[in-house]
Amino acid sequence: MSRVKTLQALFKRYRRPGDIVFAVLFLLFSVFLLLQLFDQTVAKPRAKFVTQPRFWPGVSLIGMTVFAALHLFGSALSERISGRWREVWLWVASLEYAAWFIGYAALVPVAGYLPSTILFSVLLTLRAGYRRRSMVIYAVGSAVVIVLLFRTFLQVKLPAGQLYEALPDGLRQIMLTYF
Amino acid sequence: MENLLAGAGMLARWDVMLALLAGSIGGVIIGAIPGVGPAVAIAILLPATFSLDPIVGLTTLLGIYGSSMYGGAIPAVLINTPGTAVNALTSYDGYPMTQAGEAHRAVSLAYSASFWGGIFGIICLILLSPVLAKIAPMFGSREIFLAALLGIILVILAHRGQIFAAGMLAMFGIFLQTVGLDSVTYTQRYTFGYSFLSSGVNLIVVVLGLFALSQAFFLLTAPDESPDAKPVTGRMTAGIRELMKHKRVATVASGLGVILGMIPGTGEFTAQFMSYTYAQKTSKNPELFGKGSAEGLIASEAANNAVPAAAMIPLLALGIPGEALTAMMLSVFYVHNVIPGPQLFQNNIDLVYGLYLALIILNVIVVVFLLFSTNLLTRIIRIPTRFLGVMILILSFVGVYSLRNSLTDCMIAAGFGVLGLILKRLNLPIVPIVLGMVLGGIMEVKLRSALPRLKSPFDMIDRPVAFIIFTMIVLVLALHLRTLVKEVRAHKTGDDHDLHDTQMR
Numbered sequence: 028m029s030r031v032k033t034l035q036a037l038f039k040r041y042r043r044p045g046d047i048v049f050a051v052l053f054l055l056f057s058v059f060l061l062l063q064l065f066d067q068t069v070a071k072p073r074a075k076f077v078t079q080p081r082f083w084p085g086v087s088l089i090g091m092t093v094f095a096a097l098h099l100f101g102s103a104l105s106e107r108i109s110g111r112w113r114e115v116w117l118w119v120a121s122l123e124y125a126a127w128f129i130g131y132a133a134l135v136p137v138a139g140y141l142p143s144t145i146l147f148s149v150l151l152t153l154r155a156g157y158r159r160r161s162m163v164i165y166a167v168g169s170a171v172v173i174v175l176l177f178r179t180f181l182q183v184k185l186p187a188g189q190l191y192e193a194l195p196d197g198l199r200q201i202m203l204t205y206f
Numbered sequence: 207m208e209n210l211l212a213g214a215g216m217l218a219r220w221d222v223m224l225a226l227l228a229g230s231i232g233g234v235i236i237g238a239i240p241g242v243g244p245a246v247a248i249a250i251l252l253p254a255t256f257s258l259d260p261i262v263g264l265t266t267l268l269g270i271y272g273s274s275m276y277g278g279a280i281p282a283v284l285i286n287t288p289g290t291a292v293n294a295l296t297s298y299d300g301y302p303m304t305q306a307g308e309a310h311r312a313v314s315l316a317y318s319a320s321f322w323g324g325i326f327g328i329i330c331l332i333l334l335s336p337v338l339a340k341i342a343p344m345f346g347s348r349e350i351f352l353a354a355l356l357g358i359i360l361v362i363l364a365h366r367g368q369i370f371a372a373g374m375l376a377m378f379g380i381f382l383q384t385v386g387l388d389s390v391t392y393t394q395r396y397t398f399g400y401s402f403l404s405s406g407v408n409l410i411v412v413v414l415g416l417f418a419l420s421q422a423f424f425l426l427t428a429p430d431e432s433p434d435a436k437p438v439t440g441r442m443t444a445g446i447r448e449l450m451k452h453k454r455v456a457t458v459a460s461g462l463g464v465i466l467g468m469i470p471g472t473g474e475f476t477a478q479f480m481s482y483t484y485a486q487k488t489s490k491n492p493e494l495f496g497k498g499s500a501e502g503l504i505a506s507e508a509a510n511n512a513v514p515a516a517a518m519i520p521l522l523a524l525g526i527p528g529e530a531l532t533a534m535m536l537s538v539f540y541v542h543n544v545i546p547g548p549q550l551f552q553n554n555i556d557l558v559y560g561l562y563l564a565l566i567i568l569n570v571i572v573v574v575f576l577l578f579s580t581n582l583l584t585r586i587i588r589i590p591t592r593f594l595g596v597m598i599l600i601l602s603f604v605g606v607y608s609l610r611n612s613l614t615d616c617m618i619a620a621g622f623g624v625l626g627l628i629l630k631r632l633n634l635p636i637v638p639i640v641l642g643m644v645l646g647g648i649m650e651v652k653l654r655s656a657l658p659r660l661k662s663p664f665d666m667i668d669r670p671v672a673f674i675i676f677t678m679i680v681l682v683l684a685l686h687l688r689t690l691v692k693e694v695r696a697h698k699t700g701d702d703h704d705l706h707d708t709q710m711r
Contacts, residue, residue, distance in 0.1 A: 042632070042633075043631060043632045043633050045628075045631070045632060046632055049628060049632055049634075057374070060381070060396070063396070067394075067396045067397070067398065068393070068395050068396070069393045069394075075657060077653060078390075078654055078657060080388045080390075080391045080393045081395070083380065083384045083646065083649075083650050084381060084384045087377045087378075087380035087381035087384065087642075088377070088381055090377035091374050091377035091378055091381060094370050094373035095374045097370040097373075098370040098371050098373075098374055101370055117427055117631065118624065121423040121426075121427050121624055121627050124422065124426050124427070124599065125423070125620035125621070125623060125624055128419065128422075128602070128603065128616065128620050128623070129616055129617055129620055131600075131603055132606075132607055132616035135603075136611075144600060147600065148597075151596045151599065152593065152596055155426060155430070155592040155593065155596055156430060156592065157593065162593065166596070169597055173597075173601060173604070177604045177608075181254050181257075182257070183253070183254050183257070184257075184611065185607060185608055185611070
């Protein structure tokens with residue numbers, strides 16, 4: 028009994044809900060990648076073992092799988108914490124914001140950096156639950172400051188919007204260069 | 207001396223001074239806002255600095271790195287929420303002082319101790335430089351390989367209670383850097399036939415996803431909060447005189463900060479924890495610790511501020527970053543074709559001294575700024591957290607997209623953002639992934655270049671420095687096993703903590 032206890036103490040960790048789900052997924056991911064080792068890397072004839080292209084992927088994936096298995100073992104030995112699926116749902120819900128981010132990135136080359144940033148900032152502020160007019164004004168103000176700082180002042184490389192082409196001559200040039 | 211003058215010459219430009227000013231003040235503000243940390247800010251600003259001169263870009267980032275902990279002390283003291291990870295222990299004694307109506311004393315003590323630690327760290331760096339310049343050339347490929355290996359082991363072992371998770375994430379980092387076209391054999395590795403994977407997984411895209419986007423997702427999916435910090439009244443210079451009464455604690459804490467800052471994987475939190483324990487053990491009033499002890503506050507702040515300068519030592523001398531922030535700075539060096547490592551001290555010593563001087567100047571700027579603007583910062587702390595999430599998301603876009611104008615990069619970063627969110631929610635560490643990527647790359651390159659001169663595996667450790675590092679690896683592993691066995695025999699388990707959670711910001 029005492030040996031079991033010792034073993035449990037060795038592997039027990041302080042955890043949060045959903046830990047075992049992540050442990051299982053990570054182990055599956057590691058095993059999947061490890062199984063692809065011979066398909067996704069090649070062996071070079073006459074090259075030494077440690078200079079083979081598959082040496083480092085092999086070492087890291089074996090290490091990853093072993094640690095992931097031990098991590099899962101530790102999770103399985105620890106007490107169950109309630110709220111596991113609520114936590115997993117929160118991870119899934121965060122994909123919505125990842126989609127917002129990708130949508131914003133897709134919009135910039137079309138609508139231009141300044142309009143896209145203002146639009147995205149206002150919409151996301153509303154999505155985050157703010158309804159007061161002052162928050163919307165802050166959102167517009169912050170978006171303008173960010174564009175001025177990065178695009179106008181620091182001249183960070185961002186594509187000019189296709190919509191800018193439709194603007195009158197003088198304004199188009201300014202928008203293409205600074206916004 | 208002439209090197210120091212050459213370094214000063216590098217800084218004597220309006221754009222460098224402006225970058226330093228913006229970096230240091232920006233760093234204080236970023237540090238003061240709970241929910242944003244230097245890692246988020248540096249990740250976002252990295253690509254923007256690529257178009258600048260190396261010294262301008264580096265001083266901006268150095269400014270943020272060195273000054274964020276000053277700002278982080280403000281919410282730690284005033285609202286019991288550390289602004290950055292490393293101010294965690296500051297709140298133990300700072301907040302009780304605020305409750306007792308001594309907020310100005312706590313804040314000024316934190317500033318003074320931070321300044322003491324910061325300057326102590328830089329002096330150590332300057333004094334160590336001639337030694338480093340002599341030792342660094344002794345590091346060949348095999349020594350750097352072994353040092354990187356030691357770094358990986360320390361990063362894993364530093365995550366006590368989460369070693370398996372840290373191990374699997376560090377290995378994942380090493381794996382990530384192998385994806386793409388192998389630069390020596392020109393063969394594809396784990397590209398699954400997708401052309402976008404041929405150029406590999408970009409470190410900056412991963413860093414932006416794991417640190418910045420994940421923080422945005424984290425804030426947006428959590429309930430909205432608006433921390434309420436009361437304005438500070440009273441003389442802000444009160445702490446300076448009080449610090450002089452505790453010079454011993456401040457100096458030992460700074461010393462521990464320097465030593466632990468130099469060791470990869472350990473960093474500010476360990477330094478802070480050890481100096482706090484030291485201060486409590488040697489104090490005449492140990493019972494006051496956690497209830498508003500000046501010594502506790504000094505120990506914690508002096509230790510964490512000594513770390514940035516010390517963390518530059520392995521980065522500049524060997525090209526080996528010890529934690530996430532220096533790993534990000536390494537990519538700035540690479541972009542500008544300045545390769546940190548033994549040659550840096552021979553070819554670009556003026557840049558090294560320029561950076562040292564920049565660190566001194568930033569400490570002075572920050573203290574002067576804080577003495578006059580603490581109350582302004584207490585207003586900034588009140589930004590609602592979800593709104594902060596929206597802003598981080600918008601800013602992250604600039605970071606990711608300006609790299610190569612690639613939508614695919616944005617998708618990869620978003621993927622790592624979700625992974626980062628899961629890790630943060632689970633209280634698992636993010637840093638091992640980033641260090642695994644950087645140190646894994648170094649290990650692969652250095653092992654390959656060391657091989658032609660090795661006839662047997664023992665040749666790997668037949669040089670004095672290589673043998674010393676190898677002995678250190680064995681010792682670290684043996685000591686860890688010994689502690690583990692002792693703990694298991696004593697049936698002792700550590701308290702639950704948010705150490706790794708806070709390390710990610």
